[in-house]
Every structure is written in structure tokens, then in C-alpha cells.
Amino acid sequence: MLQTYLTKAQNICKSFYEKKGNKGVAQLAVLGLGLLYLQHQIRKHNGWLKKKSVNNEHIFITGGASGIGRNMAFRFAKLGAKISIIDVNQEALQKVVDELNQTYGQKTAFGVICDVSNPTSVKAAIQQCNSFHNKKIDILINNAGVVSGKQILENSEAGISRTMNINTTAHHWTVREVLGDMINNKHGHIVTIASIAGWVGVRGLADYCASKFGAVGFDESLRFELRATKSNVKTTCICPFFINTGMFDGAKSKFPLLFPILSENYASQRIVNAILQEETVVIMPIILNAAIIVKAIFPTCIYDNMMELFGVSESMDHFKGRAQQK
Numbered sequence: 431m432l433q434t435y436l437t438k439a440q441n442i443c444k445s446f447y448e449k450k451g452n453k454g455v456a457q458l459a460v461l462g463l464g465l466l467y468l469q470h471q472i473r474k475h476n477g478w479l480k481k482k483s484v485n486n487e488h489i490f491i492t493g494g495a496s497g498i499g500r501n502m503a504f505r506f507a508k509l510g511a512k513i514s515i516i517d518v519n520q521e522a523l524q525k526v527v528d529e530l531n532q533t534y535g536q537k538t539a540f541g542v543i544c545d546v547s548n549p550t551s552v553k554a555a556i557q558q559c560n561s562f563h564n565k566k567i568d569i570l571i572n573n574a575g576v577v578s579g580k581q582i583l584e585n586s587e588a589g590i591s592r593t594m595n596i597n598t599t600a601h602h603w604t605v606r607e608v609l610g611d612m613i614n615n616k617h618g619h620i621v622t623i624a625s626i627a628g629w630v631g632v633r634g635l636a637d638y639c640a641s642k643f644g645a646v647g648f649d650e651s652l653r654f655e656l657r658a659t660k661s662n663v664k665t666t667c668i669c670p671f672f673i674n675t676g677m678f679d680g681a682k683s684k685f686p687l688l689f690p691i692l693s694e695n696y697a698s699q700r701i702v703n704a705i706l707q708e709e710t711v712v713i714m715p716i717i718l719n720a721a722i723i724v725k726a727i728f729p730t731c732i733y734d735n736m737m738e739l740f741g742v743s744e745s746m747d748h749f750k751g752r753a754q755q756k
């Protein structure tokens with residue numbers, strides 16, 4: 431049934447293209463964007479779509495001591511979830527765990543100092559979290575991330591490896607620890623916090639973009655592995671533009687009305703909704719889907735010029751980042 435509709439839709443697009451050429455492609459792109467926008471509005475004002483309950487679910491967040499990870503931890507704790515956080519920032523981790531326990535009751539949250547790029551530490555941390563909450567992980571959020579903001583020749587070998595290990599390779603270490611149980615229990619959700627930099631290359635972000643393209647690819651491959659076995663385990667891949675957490679301080683949007691720098695609160699709420707509604711891929715803000723559509727259907731020179739025109743390629747020129755801001 432679905433296959434018939436898909437084939438019909440493809441045939442309509444094909445004949446439209448044959449009749450109208452590139453103009454038809456542009457019209458289809460506009461139609462696609464319109465549909466995406468409609469879907470976004472429905473989800474944004476939610477209520478229309480069912481949200482799952484996370485009451486008593488064990489939610490494990492990497493890099494949850496600050497930024498959107500921390501913000502999401504509070505939102506999920508409010509919904510009754512048990513929170514585990516791993517992070518390398520001991521002071522911030524202790525603070526967030528204490529605050530969560532004070533606000534939502536003792537034993538709501540548990541934290542372990544752990545470097546996600548070390549598979550042995552990840553394994554031990556997950557075991558500690560499972561025994562603290564006396565429950566296996568239900569939702570894994572791979573959120574820990576770093577950015578160097580350096581051009582290819584300025585970056586160091588250690589810096590490049592660090593970005594790749596934390597932003598991409600670490601996803602294997604956490605997922606390999608939890609996926610087997612999730613599949614056996616026919617219940618679970620794996621969330622990848624990637625970036626729009628996982629779809630679009632940016633000057634000064636080669637290591638970061640490579641790592642986020644990797645994270646997007648990891649999520650997609652995982653999704654297809656799960657689909658092949660008709661698994662109940664869900665996946666969600668989040669691809670935001672800049673968020674004002676401090677990680678990308680100094681980065682600029684040339685047209686902020688069109689491409690706004692997202693607030694930490696808005697981004698976190700949108701991600702939590704996406705998880706509760708089990709969305710598969712979320713590009714935010716939605717307008718950035720246009721870049722992906724243009725890249726997919728137009729010649730590279732058009733795409734490159736568009737990225738330069740909209741200032742995407744110069745967005746990192748004044749990057750300071752969190753480390754240098756004090």
C-alpha cells in the first residue's frame with residue numbers, strides 16, 4: 431500500500447521534472463520546504479502528536495554537566511525520569527547532580543566522571559549508573575562534544591584526534607554497551623546530538639564537520655540496522671545550528687532573522703520534544719533544510735555560492751569558543 435503511494439509520488443515528481451526541467455526542481459524544493467514547515471509547526475505546537483512517557487525511565491546523558499545536556503537533564507527529571515550523567519568536568523557535574531537531587535528528590539540523578547573517548551571508562555560508568563538506578567538505560571543521549579575552531583593547517587594532531595574521538599568514535603563505545611539489552615528488552619532509544627555541521631561543511635570547522643558528518647552517518651547506519659530486524663529500538667538524530675551555550679562563542683550568523691542563533695532553552699525543549707515524539711532526524715532551525723535540498727539537487731557551484739552569499743562559510747571567522755572567553 432505504502433509502496434504504491436511512494437511509486438505514484440515518484441512518478442508524479444518524474445513527469446513534473448521532465449516537463450519543467452530545473453524550474454520544476456526548484457518548485458519541488460519549495461513544495462518540500464512547505465511540507466517540512468507544516469510538519470514543524472504541528473510538532474512545535476505539539477499536543478497534536480503523541481508524546482511517550484519517560485516517567486521512571488533511565489536516561490543517560492553524556493556531557494550533561496553543562497549546556498543543552500544539563501538543560502535536558504532538568505527537563506527529563508521534571509517528567510519523572512531517572513538521570514545519569516557522565517562528564518569530564520568534575521565540578522560542574524557535581525553541581526548539576528546536587529541541584530537535580532535537591533529539586534526532584536534524592537536518587538533522581540547520578541553522575542560519574544568519565545571521558546567518553548575511553549571505552550573502558552565508558553563501560554565502567556554505565557555499569558555504575560545501572561546499579562545506582564537499579565535499571566538498565568532506556569534512553570541514551572550521546573551529547574558530549576568539543577570544538578577546536580581551527581583551520582586544517584593550524585590544528586594539531588592531538589586536537590584533530592580529540593575531536594574525532596569525542597564527537598564520533600565515542601558513540602560506538604556507549605551504543606555498544608547498551609544496544610544489546612535494548613534489543614533484547616524490545617525497548618530503548620538512542621539519541622545522537624550531531625549538528626547542521628554534519629550536513630554542511632564550514633571554513634574553520636574541518637575536524638568538527640568531519641566528526642559530525644560521522645555522527646550523522648553513525649545514526650543513519652544504526653537506524654538501518656534496527657529497521658532490518660524490525661527492532662522496537664528508536665533513534666533520533668539532532669542537527670542544530672549555533673546555540674548560545676558558550677561552546678561556539680564568537681561565531682556569527684550573517685542573517686540572524688533567517689538563521690537565528692538558537693537559545694539553549696529553545697534548543698533543549700525542541701530536542702526533548704523530538705525524543706518524546708520519537709522523531710528520526712531534526713534539522714533546526716527548519717529553514718536549514720533548504721541548504722540540504724539545494725546541495726542534493728543543484729550543481730556544486732550553485733550550492734557553494736549560496737553558502738558564501740548567506741555567510742555560512744564566514745560564520746567561524748570571529749570564533750572565540752568557551753576556553754578563550756574568560
Ligand SMILES: NC(=O)c1ccc[n+]([C@@H]2O[C@H](COP(=O)([O-])OP(=O)(O)OC[C@H]3O[C@@H](n4cnc5c(N)ncnc54)[C@H](O)[C@@H]3O)[C@@H](O)[C@H]2O)c1
Nearest residue numbers: 493496497498517518545546573574575625672673675677
Ligand atoms: N552550542 C552549539 O552551537 C552547538 C550546535 C550544534 C551542535 N552542538 C552539539 O551539542 C552538544 C552539546 O553542546 P553544548 O553547546 O551544550 O556544549 P557544552 O560545552 O556546554 O557541553 C558539552 C559537554 O561535554 C562535556 N565533554 C567534553 N568532552 C568530554 C569527554 N571527553 N567526555 C565526557 N564529557 C565531555 C563538557 O565537559 C561539557 O559539559 C555537542 O555535541 C555539540 O557538538 C552544539
